[in-house]
Amino acid sequence: MDIIFKIVAIGLITCVATLVIKPIRTDFAILISIVGGLIILFMIINYLTGIFNTLQNIIGITNLNSSLYTILLKIVGIGYLIEFTAGICNDTGNGSLGDKILLGGKIIIMVMALPIITSILEIIMELLPS
Numbered sequence: 001m002d003i004i005f006k007i008v009a010i011g012l013i014t015c016v017a018t019l020v021i022k023p024i025r026t027d028f029a030i031l032i033s034i035v036g037g038l039i040i041l042f043m044i045i046n047y048l049t050g051i052f053n054t055l056q057n058i059i060g061i062t063n064l065n066s067s068l069y070t071i072l073l074k075i076v077g078i079g080y081l082i083e084f085t086a087g088i089c090n091d092t093g094n095g096s097l098g099d100k101i102l103l104g105g106k107i108i109i110m111v112m113a114l115p116i117i118t119s120i121l122e123i124i125m126e127l128l129p130s
Helices: 002-021 026-062 066-091 095-127
Strands: none
Touching: 002 026, 026 066, 066 095
């Protein structure tokens, strides 16, 4: 729980620093915003190992195709990466570009999710009486 207070503190410090620097040097304000976001990302990397370990346990218990979990992890990763990138674009005043990045990410996620949707439908069809 202590990590969330650190994340919030770094986020607020980054926002205030950006607001103070922006009228003086907009290029530095953008860099401060990016660095603050990267610091927060590096702080949460340790939590990713816990997620991967839990997913490995779930794969072992369910005996489902592990490629589905790989796809799921890729989808989540793409979602976070796209959101982070679009946020940076919005911070730099390129909201339109950020929107295009979000749209592209959503389309890629939908395409990547098709095998999962197909597998779910196959499982449902097996469970239904003939």
